[in-house]
Amino acid sequence: MRCPVYLFRTLTRLCTMAMNLRAPAILVSSRPHGETAVIARMLTREHGLVAGYVAGGRGRRLRPVVIPGNSLDLELRAKSDSQLPFARIELATSRAPWMREPLPAAAIQWACALTASTLPERNPYPLLHDGLAALLDAICHAPSARGWLAAMVGYETMLLRELGYGGGEGPARPDTHADFDEQFDAFRQLHRPIRDYLLAERPGGVMAARVALGERLARMQD
Secondary structure (H helix, E strand, C coil): CCCHHHHHCCCCHHHHHHCEEEEEEEEEEEEEECCCCCEEEEEEEEEEEEEEEECCCCCCCCCCCCCCEEEEEEECCCCCCCCCCEEEEEEEEECCCHHHHHHHHHHHHHHHHHHHHHHHHHHHHHHHHHHHHHHHHHHHHCCCCHHHHHHHHHHHHHHHHHHHCCCCCCCCCCCCCEEEEEEEEHHHHHHHHHHHHHHHCCHHHHHHHHHHHHHHHHHHCC
């Protein structure tokens, strides 16, 4: 039988190993830290949502990399499980060109803010990672919102389900070939469960991003 000290050391080593990783990631949020750094939060497929200190994140070289929705090659290292890891990031796919377009930018910002605000750190959600990646691709490559709004509804519905708020309350996911009014109606029906369940204890500014997106989408019905 292994002694408690051995088990403690083994668990400590495993925790430390878990903080040293290399993986593809989607950047979902960042906030300034100090004069030039940022604290970035990134979604990985195998390790879930992780946070890291990015030195020089607001500098000339990394500023175009630290944009919500960007796909990155991430290296995360920490000396202990209690330490905020240092993150080294390289750009894999840029969403920057679409951040200059009001509607795609609003959609990317909302999808990333929702993800960053609701997922617990270091819990893997591979379906959500793949869903977010597919949604971002759709936003950036579809000719208009008619080509990605069903994917947005699908991602929001998946997020509710993965976090334990699924069931029959939400709208049925519209088919990608459904007309825009049907897609938009499904989007509006998800407003209340997202607000009351996923973001009930979050700052109102997060939900305001969805309101802003909804207002832009509504103009397409005029």
